[in-house]
Amino acid sequence: MTAQIIDGKAFAAGLRERVGTVAADFEAKAGRKAGLAVVLVGEDPASQVYVRNKGKQTLACGMESFEHKLPADTSEADLLAVVEKLNADPAVDGILVQLPLPSHMNEQKVIAAINPDKDVDGFHVVNVGRLSTGLPGFVPCTPLGCVMLLKDQLGSLSGLDAVVVGRSNIVGKPMAQLLIAESCTVTVAHSRTQDLPEVVRRADIVVAAVGRPEMVKGEWIKPGATVIDVGINRVPGAEEGKTRLVGDVDFASASEVAGAITPVPGGVGPMTIAVLLRNTIVAAHRNAGIALDESTI
């Protein structure tokens, strides 16, 4: 059996187009564009690429992009001051502080400083609490993108067995919450899980968010299962000095067994940025008091 490839890149392009339409409508009603501020501390090359891509896609959707690049040795107090300024700026609807931060900063403290109603990453404890209790808030972009792909692929997820490998605050835990909300039976596996292959074999839905290149093998997958690969790992390429991206799933073997699978690149990654733009246009409407049927985007 050869799995169907879930085209996250194409789905993300469609989502960005819907966001663009809503953004134009917002501008007409509010008399200003919606705005997203992205804060990057330090010069990590991968982070710089992501931030540049976010900026380009924000502009392409008809929204304003504000980029704040701070040197790696910025003090935590100075970063908090930037966040405070963005909280108070009426042109800024969404704020994203790129993670990870340099080790001399307390990430939780910085995230806690963001106004929860501008926290389009959904990382603030208030939004974590809203998600777990079913209140409207902001949901982390990567897991929300995964659920969008799953629902597009499978329709209702109700009653399905889902295994999430990984329990981080930014992917694994919110992913599990969203799957619970979709009425899946959810198992969360991590580095202490006993017999991971056996746990994964139970799943109709496998979400891999581990950060270990090609760890999840085809033999672990229940035939016909839907596999969502969140992993982004840069590994040495075929040519000397070149690198390539691989996921946390061994695509070659898993795609022989799964019913459907996301590729890396071109799967979950592009969805993350598209959902960020979606969350930003939603934030703009909520904060400006302009009605929006959020179910249409």
Ligand SMILES: NC(=O)C1=CN([C@@H]2O[C@H](COP(=O)(O)OP(=O)(O)OC[C@H]3O[C@@H](n4cnc5c(N)ncnc54)[C@H](OP(=O)(O)O)[C@@H]3O)[C@@H](O)[C@H]2O)C=CC1
């Ligand atoms: N596509 C996208 O947009 C995004 C992709 N990513 C990618 O997703 C992956 C995960 O990211 P993130 O959640 O931040 O990573 P973290 O390192 O924060 O978390 C990794 C999780 O995997 C678990 N784990 C590690 N090793 C094993 C193992 N051998 N067996 C079982 N579980 C294990 C850890 O367990 P424990 O808790 O016990 O340590 C932990 O819960 C990375 O590849 C990252 O690059 C991340 C964000 C966005």
Ligand SMILES: Nc1nc(=O)c2c([nH]1)NC[C@@H]1CN(c3ccc(C(=O)N[C@@H](CCC(=O)O)C(=O)O)cc3)C=[N+]21
């Ligand atoms: N506050 C914060 N929010 C984040 O959402 C956040 C973050 N910090 N820090 C880093 C991670 C990682 N992340 C990705 C976004 C897009 C791609 C993406 O577009 N990937 C492309 C490939 C890109 C490439 O070629 O390098 C793809 O999979 O097709 C990947 C990963 C967001 N993150």
